Amino acid sequence: MTEIKALKNEHGNGMKALWKHDWYKSGVKLVLLTGALCLLVLCFYGLSIYAHVGLTKGRSYSVRLSMDFYDARMLPIWLLPLITTWIAGKMITDDERCGWRKLCMAMPVTSRQYVTQKYLFGLAFMGASMVFVLLCQIVYVVWVGVFDWRYLTMFFLRYMMVFLTVSAVFTVLALWKSFGFALLWEFLLLMVLPAVWLTVAGVFSAPRLTYAFFRIGDMIEWLYYKPVGIVCGGIGSVVLYVLSYLLCLKIAESKSD
Amino acid sequence: MNAIKINHLSKQYDGFRLDNVSLTLPNGMIMGLIGENGAGKSTLIRLLMGLTKPDSGTIQLLGQDNRENFHITKQDIGIVFDETGISPELNVRQVNSIMKDVYEKWDEKQFWEYVRKFDLPEKKRFKTFSRGMKMKLGIAMALSHHAKLLIMDEPTNGLDPLVRDEVIRLLCDFTRDESCSVLISSHIVSDLEKICDYIAFLHKGQLLISEEKDRLYEEYGILQCTAEEYAALPPESIIGKNDTHYGLEVMVKRSAVSGEHNFSSIDLEKMFVFMARGEKT
Numbered sequence: 232m233t234e235i236k237a238l239k240n241e242h243g244n245g246m247k248a249l250w251k252h253d254w255y256k257s258g259v260k261l262v263l264l265t266g267a268l269c270l271l272v273l274c275f276y277g278l279s280i281y282a283h284v285g286l287t288k289g290r291s292y293s294v295r296l297s298m299d300f301y302d303a304r305m306l307p308i309w310l311l312p313l314i315t316t317w318i319a320g321k322m323i324t325d326d327e328r329c330g331w332r333k334l335c336m337a338m339p340v341t342s343r344q345y346v347t348q349k350y351l352f353g354l355a356f357m358g359a360s361m362v363f364v365l366l367c368q369i370v371y372v373v374w375v376g377v378f379d380w381r382y383l384t385m386f387f388l389r390y391m392m393v394f395l396t397v398s399a400v401f402t403v404l405a406l407w408k409s410f411g412f413a414l415l416w417e418f419l420l421l422m423v424l425p426a427v428w429l430t431v432a433g434v435f436s437a438p439r440l441t442y443a444f445f446r447i448g449d450m451i452e453w454l455y456y457k458p459v460g461i462v463c464g465g466i467g468s469v470v471l472y473v474l475s476y477l478l479c480l481k482i483a484e485s486k487s488d
Numbered sequence: 489m490n491a492i493k494i495n496h497l498s499k500q501y502d503g504f505r506l507d508n509v510s511l512t513l514p515n516g517m518i519m520g521l522i523g524e525n526g527a528g529k530s531t532l533i534r535l536l537m538g539l540t541k542p543d544s545g546t547i548q549l550l551g552q553d554n555r556e557n558f559h560i561t562k563q564d565i566g567i568v569f570d571e572t573g574i575s576p577e578l579n580v581r582q583v584n585s586i587m588k589d590v591y592e593k594w595d596e597k598q599f600w601e602y603v604r605k606f607d608l609p610e611k612k613r614f615k616t617f618s619r620g621m622k623m624k625l626g627i628a629m630a631l632s633h634h635a636k637l638l639i640m641d642e643p644t645n646g647l648d649p650l651v652r653d654e655v656i657r658l659l660c661d662f663t664r665d666e667s668c669s670v671l672i673s674s675h676i677v678s679d680l681e682k683i684c685d686y687i688a689f690l691h692k693g694q695l696l697i698s699e700e701k702d703r704l705y706e707e708y709g710i711l712q713c714t715a716e717e718y719a720a721l722p723p724e725s726i727i728g729k730n731d732t733h734y735g736l737e738v739m740v741k742r743s744a745v746s747g748e749h750n751f752s753s754i755d756l757e758k759m760f761v762f763m764a765r766g767e768k769t
Contacts, residue, residue, distance in 0.1 A: 244592075245589070245590060248587070248588075251582075251585060251586050252578075255577070255578055255585075255586070256575045256578065257577070325575065329571070329573060329574070329575050329576060330569060330572070330573035331574070331575055333573055334569065334573030335573075336537070337537040337538075337539060337562070337565075337567040337569070339560070339563050339591065340559070340590060341559055485541075
């Protein structure tokens with residue numbers, strides 16, 4: 232009976248406690264940040280719709296400006312995987328700094344629970360972001376009146392796969408780095424600088440070569456022009472995520488200070 | 489049953505080795521782990537709690553090996569670290585809500601009793617707490633799930649004498665139930681002297697002694713003597729010596745000294761200093 236209770240605790244209550252901890256710690260901040268990001272995405276979509284409608288109705292817009300916003304609607308979306316990663320990583324580094332992980336490991340919470348909760352947290356945020364972007368895209372397609380199934384299948388799926396891969400790559404890097412070293416500043420540099428560059432490069436049209444080099448999404452997007460790319464990319468992202476999870480688990484279990 | 493049983497425990501770090509430590513803490517007792525900074529007290533506690541893997545040796549807590557289903561055993565262990573480990577953004581209410589899910593036997597009523605007793609603010613964030621308040625919250629957490637073994641790493645470090653006294657009283661109350669045991673590490677020897685039944689001395693990763701406190705007082709004494717008297721003492725009886733203005737002060741094993749001598753009693757702090765220095769010549 233005690234064993235069953237303990238097993239239930241291992242897979243249930245301990246995780247619940249960890250979720251609660253992260254929610255209490257940064258729930259409000261997270262909601263505000265996500266809200267601000269979603270608002271940003273909405274603004275870009277709104278401008279894109281405005282520009283598109285303007286173009287189709289022959290309004291005298293600056294073509295450059297219109298095209299920029301038409302293409303740029305996807306830009307702020309790239310911030311979502313970066314922010315996802317940043318939040319998951321920051322939570323780990325904060326835990327490390329205040330000694331919460333050490334306390335957890337000394338309490339009836341296992342390292343498996345701890346790592347799993349952080350990964351699920353990253354996945355949940357990533358999933359929520361993807362759903363939000365999907366809704367935006369549907370609204371966009373309906374609003375501009377180009378109701379082509381390709382927009383919602385191949386075209387959009389392609390974007391989703393890019394999104395998933397970028398999220399997976401960044402999350403993998405960040406969680407692995409955080410568990411390995413837990414150095415916040417190093418981590419911030421790794422995460423924030425590319426994000427800033429992406430935005431700057433996207434909005435101000437930086438030279439194409441550097442733009443493509445830094446904009447990892449563009450390169451991955453190229454891979455997804457064919458259906459086989461979408462399938463392989465999806466599977467690859469999931470495999471990457473699972474492998475990273477197992478690696479983090481190993482690091483956390485063998486971690487000694 | 490023993491609350492703690494450690495057999496030949498060793499752990500090697502760069503420039504430090506915890507070497508072949510064996511000790512036993514019977515149920516219902518308080519053991520003080522004394523040692524200078526860097527002696528290996530925190531390493532030993534980390535090993536006990538499974539936070540670090542030993543190179544060799546075994547550890548049993550509450551009769552269970554700490555490598556097998558330790559998360560079950562941990563339900564009965566309360567832990568207080570030097571840094572409490574609570575996130576700075578949390579408040580006492582949130583801590584209670586989290587701990588409710590961590591420990592099956594979490595006793596909310598008892599937790600709130602401690603919170604009131606310690607005069608801790610319920611809604612203030614942990615980062616606004618003073619060191620004493622933080623430590624009190626850590627102790628309240630460790631004592632509110634009917635733990636059978638309490639492990640405390642330097643809990644009185646940096647606390648003012650009033651709070652230290654309060655903590656010591658709490659520990660005495662805790663061990664009134666004879667099934668409850670405490671391992672407390674500190675380099676403030678006077679605190680441990682008041683409450684401990686057993687004493688373990690750690691010095692540079694070596695366990696110098698692990699014994700009942702009263703037996704230590706019986707077994708060891710201080711002898712004031714001249715250089716000639718010192719030379720006549722059996723070498724195996726000498727633990728350490730100290731040159732003073734008034735002659736030699738020697739810590740000896742009373743049973744190993746023959747003849748009539750006027751031993752003066754020795755306190756733990758002095759005992760530890762003599763043992764750690766180990767000067768015999």
